[in-house]
Amino acid sequence: MTISQAQLDGEACVVCGASEGFLIPAGYFFAPDGGGGRRSWAVVACPKERRPKL
Numbered sequence: 001m002t003i004s005q006a007q008l009d010g011e012a013c014v015v016c017g018a019s020e021g022f023l024i025p026a027g028y029f030f031a032p033d034g035g036g037g038r039r040s041w042a043v044v045a046c047p048k049e050r051r052p053k054l
């Protein structure tokens with residue numbers, strides 16, 4: 001999947017990309033850091049997307 005910088009920054013819904021309205025914490029998005037480890041970002045989602053698939 002692709003994820004935008006705004007989504008990584010918790011400024012847009014990680015599922016649909018909406019940046020307006022009420023956004024709730026949706027857990028963490030993990031991605032390889034290129035050095036054998038991985039980075040994590042706290043992401044948010046619209047309330048209607050209670051179980052975003054990351």
Ligand SMILES: [Zn+2]
Nearest residue numbers: 013015016046
């Ligand atoms: Zn959404």
